[in-house]
Amino acid sequence: MPKTPVLKRTAAAAAGALIFLSAACSAGTQPQGDTPATGSGSAATVVLGVEAVRGLDPAHLFNLTPSGDANRLSAIFGVLFWSDTSTGKVNPGIGESLTADDDGVEWTMKLREGVTFTDGTPLDAEAVKFNYERIADPDTKSPLAPLLEGVTFEAVGPRTLVIKLKEANHAFDRVIATNLTHIGSPTAIKKDAAAFAQNPVGAGPFTLQDWVRDDHMTLARNPGYFEQGKPLLDTLTFKVIADPAQRINAVASGQAQAAVPGSDLSFMARAEGSGLKAAKAPAGGGPMLIFNTAKPPFDDLRARQAVVLALDTKELAQVVDPGSTPPDSLYGTSSPFHPGTGVMPEQDTARAQELLDELAAAGEPLKFTISMPASGFFRRTSEYLQSRLSTLKNLQVEIEVLDNASLDRQVFTNRDFALSAQIVPVADPEPNLYKLLHSGGQTNYMGYRNPDVDAALDMGRGSSDEGARREAYAEVERLVVADLPVLPIRQQVAYTVHSDKLSGLTLHGDGCLLYDRLGLAGS
Numbered sequence: 450m451p452k453t454p455v456l457k458r459t460a461a462a463a464a465g466a467l468i469f470l471s472a473a474c475s476a477g478t479q480p481q482g483d484t485p486a487t488g489s490g491s492a493a494t495v496v497l498g499v500e501a502v503r504g505l506d507p508a509h510l511f512n513l514t515p516s517g518d519a520n521r522l523s524a525i526f527g528v529l530f531w532s533d534t535s536t537g538k539v540n541p542g543i544g545e546s547l548t549a550d551d552d553g554v555e556w557t558m559k560l561r562e563g564v565t566f567t568d569g570t571p572l573d574a575e576a577v578k579f580n581y582e583r584i585a586d587p588d589t590k591s592p593l594a595p596l597l598e599g600v601t602f603e604a605v606g607p608r609t610l611v612i613k614l615k616e617a618n619h620a621f622d623r624v625i626a627t628n629l630t631h632i633g634s635p636t637a638i639k640k641d642a643a644a645f646a647q648n649p650v651g652a653g654p655f656t657l658q659d660w661v662r663d664d665h666m667t668l669a670r671n672p673g674y675f676e677q678g679k680p681l682l683d684t685l686t687f688k689v690i691a692d693p694a695q696r697i698n699a700v701a702s703g704q705a706q707a708a709v710p711g712s713d714l715s716f717m718a719r720a721e722g723s724g725l726k727a728a729k730a731p732a733g734g735g736p737m738l739i740f741n742t743a744k745p746p747f748d749d750l751r752a753r754q755a756v757v758l759a760l761d762t763k764e765l766a767q768v769v770d771p772g773s774t775p776p777d778s779l780y781g782t783s784s785p786f787h788p789g790t791g792v793m794p795e796q797d798t799a800r801a802q803e804l805l806d807e808l809a810a811a812g813e814p815l816k817f818t819i820s821m822p823a824s825g826f827f828r829r830t831s832e833y834l835q836s837r838l839s840t841l842k843n844l845q846v847e848i849e850v851l852d853n854a855s856l857d858r859q860v861f862t863n864r865d866f867a868l869s870a871q872i873v874p875v876a877d878p879e880p881n882l883y884k885l886l887h888s889g890g891q892t893n894y895m896g897y898r899n900p901d902v903d904a905a906l907d908m909g910r911g912s913s914d915e916g917a918r919r920e921a922y923a924e925v926e927r928l929v930v931a932d933l934p935v936l937p938i939r940q941q942v943a944y945t946v947h948s949d950k951l952s953g954l955t956l957h958g959d960g961c962l963l964y965d966r967l968g969l970a971g972s
Contacts, residue, residue: 491969492684493951495520495962496696496708498824499853500663500689504646506638507631508584508591514872515943516709517853519961524668524685526631527653527965529558529577531957532623534730534943535783537877539622540957543572543632543652543675545608547625553617553913558625560608564652564675566634572652574604579635581612595891596624596880617911620879627880627958654680654965663689674965681953681968693825700725700946706969707947707954707962712736712826712872714773714939720946727944728954728962733781734875734882735941736826738834741867742934743896745813751804752815753933756868757794758801759838766939769829776937779875779882779926785915786878786922792930793937802841809843816845817867820860823850827870830938834868861894869894874941874959878922879910886929897934 498516503509505521513519528542539547545559564572583589585597599615614621637650648657652675655668666687670680688705690696696708697720710716717727740747740756747753766775777791808815821831831848838846851859860866871892873885883906884890888898902925909921929935943960953966 490684491682492686493682493707493967493969494686494688494699494705495945496688496690496699496705497521498689498691498693498696498709498711501666502854502857505649506642506646507633508580508589508593509646510592513628513959513961515945515958515960516711519958520709520964521666521687522631523653523957523961524655524687524964525649525653525657526633526651527674528626528630528957528963529560529632530622530626530630531963532626533876534874534956534958534960535732535781535876537623537879539626542630547622549619549621553619553621553911554614556612556614556621558610558612560610561675562608565673566636566650566652567656567671567673568634568636568650570634570636570650571607572632573607574610576635577610577632578602578604579638580632581629583638584629592891593628595889596628616907618879619913620877620910623877624880630958655685665689676965679965681966682964685964685967691823694719697723697725697946700948703948706951707945709945709960711824713770713824714942714944715771717942717944717946718772724949725946726949727946728956729942729944730956730960731781731783732874732876732941732943732960733779733784733787734873735776735937736830736870736872736939738868738870738936738938739895740934740936741864741869741895742898742932743864744867746808746815746817747867749808749813750932751808752817755801755804755808755815755841755844756834756838757933757936758797758804759841760834760936761796761837762793762936762938765830765833768833770826770939774940776940779929779937780878780922781875781940784875784877786919788923788926792926794930794933798841805841805843814843814845818847818849820849820851820856820866820869822856822870823852830870861892864894864896866894870938872941872959873935874943878906878918878925882906882922882925883910885935886925895934897932899928899932902928902932 501518510518529544530539531542532539543564545561548557581602584591584593601613603611605611634650637645654671654674656671658669659667668685670683693710693716699705700708701723740753742748762775766773777793778787780786819831821827835846838844860869873881875881884892886902887906888903905921905924909918912918943956950970952968955963
């Protein structure tokens with residue numbers, strides 16, 4: 450079949466592009482007059498908010514947040530390909546190139562020569578094939594399996610893997626770069642998959658040395674890393690601190706060199722006001738309220754409309770996260786998919802009350818519980834919702850605050866909730882919007898089903914024409930605004946706070962770091 454190049458660069462060209470992106474994304478580039486240390490005992494600590502509760506097997510992780518698993522996986526496994534946090538553009542990593550045929554059904558992946566896992570196993574086409582087939586295998590029970598449903602793989606050479614999709618997807622490179630980019634050693638997985646999750650073997654810039662649950666994880670430099678001269682650090686430690694303010698304080702006091710504060714953008718301003726730097730990347734999407742449309746009370750559109758119309762999202766953004774910007778679209782203001790004018794519903798408390806009265810008259814007065822994470826941002830969000838909604842009649846709202854393990858089990862696994870929230874970055878609509886809204890989407894926790902939305906999402910991923918994609922995603926937004934399975938509540942900005950000693954911060958995916966380029970100046 451004829452091939453259309455989607456991603457193909459020489460190593461030199463790729464390196465130049467990545468260096469440029471690193472400087473562009475980071476507010477804390479290398480201090481003038483200093484150079485990052487390498488091979489001289491240099492060590493850095495990065496503070497995260499949550500522990501890896503499911504272990505570190507990439508096949509069993511799907512909600513890759515920067516404050517948790519995404520950063521750990523990036524450091525240990527490296528990345529086949531990575532997507533720019535702001536634009537969604539896909540770049541090479543351990544993988545050398547990804548190309549699609551004209552139909553967007555057959556993709557060819559080429560890997561770099563001579564890459565090995567830290568146990569000596571080659572990271573070749575057969576290794577990637579093994580990882581992907583394992584994910585697709587029902588016995589693995591991987592939450593990523595729907596991404597590879599009906600997909601076949603053929604290693605046609607040591608470094609070449611041909612991937613044939615069930616249906617056209619001209620944006621499948623983004624799926625790989627965001628969800629299928631971490632590859633584990635087949636030798637270690639075959640030996641003991643359960644042990645592998647606790648002692649992962651990858652080909653990334655660092656190897657696991659020590660892991661004290663709920664406290665810290667220490668990683669050592671991988672001397673066999675594929676890119677000569679990297680990583681720049683000898684030791685990397687991930688420290689777990691639940692309180693985002695304390696994470697910032699750890700960097701300000703010199704106990705750590707970087708921290709992922711979490712959802713609150715106000716912490717970025719606080720950190721910068723304390724003389725710290727912030728590597729940041731504005732993107733579309735962001736924190737969203739999610740309604741469980743598969744069960745009462747929010748299987749009734751009127752109930753969802755009543756809640757949304759009762760809210761002032763501009764006020765909500767400022768109260769919950771001072772200095773943040775309310776969203777006016779599913780897509781970021783710089784996105785080619787942004788409609789140009791705001792399309793989100795405006796507050797209309799009179800209409801909200803009419804809907805509530807209508808539900809009460811039918812014997813179904815609106816009563817529900819808000820299930821939220823324990824973080825400050827989401828706690829304040831739930832409190833705001835309760836205070837504003839309590840001013841209306843025929844409406845009763847309660848709050849339950851859940852720790853991360855309980856939230857994962859109750860909301861994201863059992864779907865036992867009425868109203869909750871999650872952060873959904875949408876640098877490009879594919880793949881996160883598809884996963885969120887399609888009836889077969891991996892993160893469609895709302896149980897939302899609309900055949901017209903499915904068709905528009907399928908059209909968006911199946912077309913290589915940008916004009917057709919824009920039309921498809923405009924239709925998605927129009928239908929979502931009408932159905933209200935979700936409500937964006939704040940524009941997304943991914944960021945990592947860091948000291949001016951730490952350089953080379955490059956954000957990828959939903960906002961985690963590329964760890965092979967982090968360096969400490971003046972060590």
